[in-house]
Amino acid sequence: MTEHTLTVAGVAVDTRHWIGGRRVASAETFTDVSPIDGSVIGEISRGTALEAAAAVAAAKAAFPAWAATSRAERARILHAVADGVEKRIEELSIVETTDNGALLRSHRRGVMPRVAHNFRFFADWLLKLEHEDFETRGHTNHVSWDPAGPSVLITPWNAPLMLATWKVAPALAAGNTVVLKPAEWSPLTASLLADIAAEAGLPAGVLNVVQGYGSEIGDALTSHPDVRRISFTGSVPTARRIAESAAGNLTPLSLELGGKSPLLVFADADLDLAVDLAVEQYDNAGQVCLAATRFLVEESVAEEFTRRFVEKAATLAQGDPRHETTDIGPNIHPRQLEKIDAFVQRALAAGARAVIGGHRKDTQYYAPTLLTDVAQDSEIVQEEVFGPVLTLQTFSTEEEAVRLANDTRFGLAATLATADAERAERVTAQLVAGTVWVNCFFVRDLQAPFGGSRHSGVGREGGTWSFDFYCDVKNTVTAPNGWKNHG
Incomplete structure (x- = not known):
């Protein structure tokens, strides 16, 4: 050497x-x-x-x-x-x-x-x-x-x-x-x-x-x-x-x-699938540009979706990424951890509620977080956090779902959960995104356009x-x- x-x-x-x-x-x-x-x-x-x-x-x-x-x-x-x-x-x-x-x-x-x-x-x-x-x-x-x-x-x-x-x-x-x-x-x-x-x-x-x-x-x-x-x-x-x-x-x-991508969950969706897709957004400690960090869930299933999400997220193991059983590792740098926490604390001070998480675990790890009671024009909804921080909002109509999904300055990706093929076609046609996943996430082929x-x-x-x-x-x-x- x-x-x-x-x-x-x-x-x-x-x-x-x-x-x-x-x-x-x-x-x-x-x-x-x-x-x-x-x-x-x-x-x-x-x-x-x-x-x-x-x-x-x-x-x-x-x-x-x-x-x-x-x-x-x-x-x-x-x-x-x-x-x-x-x-x-x-x-x-x-x-x-x-x-x-x-x-x-x-x-x-x-x-x-x-x-x-x-x-x-x-x-x-x-x-x-x-x-x-x-x-x-x-x-x-x-x-x-x-x-x-x-x-x-x-x-x-x-x-x-x-x-x-x-x-x-x-x-x-x-x-x-x-x-x-x-x-x-x-x-x-x-x-x-x-x-x-x-x-x-x-x-x-x-x-x-x-x-x-x-x-x-x-x-x-x-x-x-x-x-x-x-x-x-x-x-x-x-x-x-x-x-x-x-x-x-x-x-x-x-x-x-990067982006601030949405996950749209309609009432007719397979909720177990939708929850699996949602929990997957904690991959790489939330440090994924394509992550669907904004959950938009139809009102009639929002409570059940949230309950199942909390149960599923509780099974995730956070810790040393070298261990085979670990699901969520650390964030890249103390400076990034400070940035993540500052986003969350400002959101909480503005009236958001932490369903899970909302705090650091130590100097390297941030607790997986889900925030509700967030306004569409709030910083936590509009700006990329790049950490294990997700938000949940509800909608009542397809038109409202599309409007909320497109209402940021970003347009990298979107994920859609629905059992209605015609709805999927209508909604994906209106979403502003370089990649749209329907009832799946992170399926990528190098021959497809990406951006x-x-x-x-x-x-x-x-x-x-x-x-x-x-x-x-x-x-x-x-x-x-x-x-x-x-x-």
């Missing part, structure tokens, strides 16, 4: 940046802390504008050769990256659980296999990416996807590696080079990804990882004139700053910005939509019979 290597649950993790195919240390560091118990994991290289510029320069230098690499070869390397992820699922899982507090069993069974799938899916989609040629007055139109250039990808802390590779995989498949900036609260698996990619044969400079605070290196990345694409997942205020920074170069943006409306984001990713973003889509029009005979 070296001074730049941490041992996390027996796994060696390099704390330096990965730039141009080599490890680069910064003069200063920042402290990485485990949300499980507040213990210090170690010191991580703290990037500056200098490292940001070096990473973009490396990506720019590597771009021509990577863009010229055949589709088949790019796909082969991405599959090799997926192979590397699969060989290290246990290591990646324990490191990420230590770093961000999400359930170890979820990482092992779902999250890390999905990381490998991200690479395999976009590698395979690349090989079948095409648009049928079409004719215009005898002229042939041919659509192609040209690599755009160096791409800056800024990723969040709630599902660090899965959400990073949701961006990295299509960007690399498209022929772009990448500068990945992971969240400072959960940087470790991005460093491991750099190792895995290098071992898989990804050329130097094609993937670069720069760690540090967004406030210190963000503008250097997003305002750089050599950056051709920026993809960001995070908060609305940060997205505004990124958009302002990118505006000078008219750099295209993809933004996924949000209103303040929940800009653009769609997934399948061909990802390539549309990461590429310059070109149409070539060829006249008929315009060739000279060189035979």
